[in-house]
Amino acid sequence: MTYEDDKKITMVSCGVLKAEIQTLREQYWPNLEVNFLSSMLHMKPEKLAASLESQLSDDFLKTHKYLLIYGDCCSSISNLSQRTEVVRTRCNNCIDLLLGREQYRRLSHEGAFFLLPEWMYRWESIFRSELGLDETNAKSMMGDLHTKLVLLDTGLAPVPSQKMDACAKYCGLPWESLPVSLDLLRNEIQFALNELTTAEVIDE
Amino acid sequence: MENIQSRLLEMIQKADRQGANNLLAAWSEEHGYEKLLKQILIPTLQHIGEEWRTSENFSIAQSYVAAKIVEDALFMTLKNKKDNVNTVSEKGPVVIGNIEDDFHSLGRRMVKTFLEADGWIVYDLGNDVTAEEFVDTAVEIGARVIGASAMMKTTAYNIKKLRKELDRRNLSGHIQLAVGGAVFMVSPNLEKEIGSDGSSSTAIDAPELFDELWEASLQQETVHE
Secondary structure (H helix, E strand, C coil): CECCCCCEEEEEEEHHHHHHHHHHHHHHCCCCEEEEECHHHHHCHHHHHHHHHHHCCHHHHHHEEEEEECCCCCCCHHHHCCCCCEEECCCCCHHHHHHCHHHHHHHHHCCEEEECHHHHCCHHHHHHHHCCCCHHHHHHHHHHHCCEEEEEECCCCCCCHHHHHHHHHHHCCCEEEEECCCHHHHHHHHHHHHHHHCCCECCC | CHHHHHHHHHHHHCCCHHHHHHHHHHHHHHHCHHHHHHHHHHHHHHHHHHHHHHCCCCCHHHHHHHHHHHHHHHHHHHHCCCCCCCCCCCCCEEEEEEECCCCCCHHHHHHHHHHHHCCCEEEECCCCECHHHHHHHHHHHCCCEEEEECCCHHHHCCHHHHHHHHHHCCCECCEEEEEECHHHHHCCCHHHHCCCCEECCCHHHHHHHHHHHHHHHHHHHHHHC
């Protein structure tokens, strides 16, 4: 039984957390490589699955170990993360990765629709083009399902108040920003890294 | 008849809820509200159901608007219902909800709309519902079918707890377990793995599935009598 510590560890993360991961990486894991995939892949889970599978090809796994900074964002991600050389952060989605399960549940029960700063740059094209929701249908659907928009303010960029105002008007909901630290995210990444570096590999 | 169905379909494809409502109101004024569901809405929805199963081009907006049009039509029909006219048959009470940790409620709400249009009395427990809450409610109201929804694989695995709870109380068979949600469409073996009694690939198909499961529950009791 050996530990294959000589394999290079690479983090693969959704681009929605790019600023947050880069900040943490500089401070805590400067030697680790990070590949960011477009956050828009979340809109097409089958494309996200294909992108992740190409990142984690058998050839790459001969020389690399991977930490997936993702929630359960596509159906094959749980199978991918069961490979010996791959670990995924413990979360259902990127919001509970930042907030923790209990706060995520509490706010979800209050009807929160969560937004991240990176997502806000193209909120309108997501609503209009990706979801096909014009303002009337957006108001109706969001009003049926949610009571408020909650922007998770990770403190790395100014709160985009004008964009939030416009998005809130489009959805017919009030908005608020919620300051969140990066501590939980850092802890989960560190936990996953620890798992990855101590993963046992059976000699063939 | 085909003309109004194709116009309705076109409006759903454009996610034009108001246009569809105007169209259906005008037709109902002329032909009678009691005929709206059976003659226009249900055949059109069956057509849409086929497209949902075979096409990737249906957007969230189109799916949502289709469900809202049914909801609007139900409301309109009830509002204009003559006292002596039964537009929808009465079916037994059923329980639906998103399983523990799951907050993706759009699909569940659509299922509720289509079940109610089919005459079911639906107890919707909302999001993040535990196995105990599902079973307690089903027992309390006399439901023979529980519908549990999950969007992701991790939350779908929480449905196993519901199966265990039904087994623990010796209610499996008597209470049938239906499952649904996007993850079941891309993971065909999942529904068996978590112990469901059946699933439907779209919200529109849910009434047919609930009919089958209700019948299976009755059959189960006949066998044991």
